[in-house]
Amino acid sequence: MRNKLRIFLLAAFTCLMLAGTLYANEGFVPKWNVGDRWVLEASYRDMRSPGEVWMPPLQWVFKVRSIKQIADQDCYVLHVYPKNSTLKVQAVLWLAVADLRPLRVIDIYPTNEGVKSSERDIDPSDPQPLLAEDTLVPYDLPVFPLVRASASVQNADGFAAYRSEPKEKKFAKVTKVGGLSFKRTIGQKNKAPEKQYADTFAAYRSAGASFQVELAEPRSNTSLIQLWQEGSPWAISSESVARKIRLLPPTPPTPLPQTGNGGDE
């Protein structure tokens, strides 16, 4: 009798684990290949000026340079650099192939003594959105996979997604600097894109699902809204009070002069 109970519990546990895995695999995680490259155009608001003054846009090249292992996980090594090469700001991100979870971030920045870099490792067991807080490089990423709240509540009229309020997931982000630790709480909400963003998708329309992701921090009363589209390598749009970013639609390749070291800008 005791053995039967053990077998039953083991079977139940296995079923639960499998169900969990299947659910996790259901969501959307962008997939890349080494050599993939895309360009984001970012506009930054001059927050010091009265009214809405936006700086001339910058274009950022995102290039998957390799796949390497950290902490037994395969990671994309993503190199982000400005097309305008006079700006000496870059980033190198190690993102897990499985779910784009950030494991390592290197920020490269200018100083009056030349260019410097800072590196931070991120605990892979504590998934949290990656926010470009202290850099110009727009590498903000939500926690993947993205799952449309509408999938489980889609009703006959098809508009249930717009009526149901999706649940917000809270992530504690603890930064340890100068002997102190600072905690912030970031909320992530995934939902079907609101109608006002319909035009944004026009240039990227593919067969896949689309997602609206809101990353918000209660105390700062600013939030970042990203639009993701299956088939696109990165968020096709990303907006906050201080930044507007869009993924440039892919263009047919044109022959470029050889540079000999992987750079193409």
Next chain:
Amino acid sequence: MMKKTLLLILVVSLFAPLAVMADSASGEIKPAPWSGDWWSRKKGFLIKGWPGHSPSPFEKYDAYVQSRTGRNPGTHAWESNIRNGHYNPKAENWEGHCNGWAAAAILTPEPRKRHIRNGIAFETADQKGILSEIYMNTYCKFYGNRYWGNANDDIDDIYPDEFHRLLSEYIASGKSAIICDTAYDRQVWNFPAFKFESSWTTGWFDSSKLKVKTTVYYVDDGVKPDFIGTKWFSTTYTYNLFLDGNGNIVDGEWTGASKKNHPDFVWVPTGDAPNPNGSNQENPCFDPKFVKEITDGPENRDFRGDDAFRSPDAVIMEAGLDPQDLF
């Protein structure tokens, strides 16, 4: 007697963890940003020069670019035009190029030597003046919200927990100086902060709050145009930082005199930027390429070089990283 001693030890050991705990932190950016004139709009030194200094910085720049390209770029003419708002004898006494100077002082090495380019002598003051102009627009990270005096503006912003994090994140880690608008109200006074000393205690029997006293050292711009080095002033702020059950800082409040004397916002410049559409914040006749030729390199140079292509990997190597290892 023995009993009393034991009792005292017991009481101390029981309550010691709850009593006052003290700690401190500090940081300094070396080399510090440089002091420089803030180039008053009213005085117009950039286009008129000053006693003992003629021709002016912008006349020299125009002459240099003409020697390189055969064409006068017109920086002097543009700056002199009162309609462009950069030089105006009727301007307010405080109007000038302080934000351009502050950004240049963080992003560029101090011009400490005369540079002769194609026979034109650019003194340190000329170089600082030109740099202060071209960094009037920058791409930057911005923290806090500027106080405009509107009904929904929060005069306590920037909050002290965010301010303390920025001091630690940028200055204690040696990353960069940060620029603070030191006036908590509608006025704007931009100064680079390059050093801080901070100490704190918990309250008696209260480990949920840190009472902090922080002295911040700012680079001063109240100097003559040919000043070399860093002149500084300091301001001491007091504030409380509130902790959650795990000792994480989750909130903060300015205290004492700092309620009405704290930074309004913080920004960290990361690179030169052109004018936004419809703006003339910066003299558009400057070309950063020629400014770099003037301010970088050896003391004496006849510039004939072509523009070299710089790949993204060259910047990685400049940061001391090896692309072969990274990728």
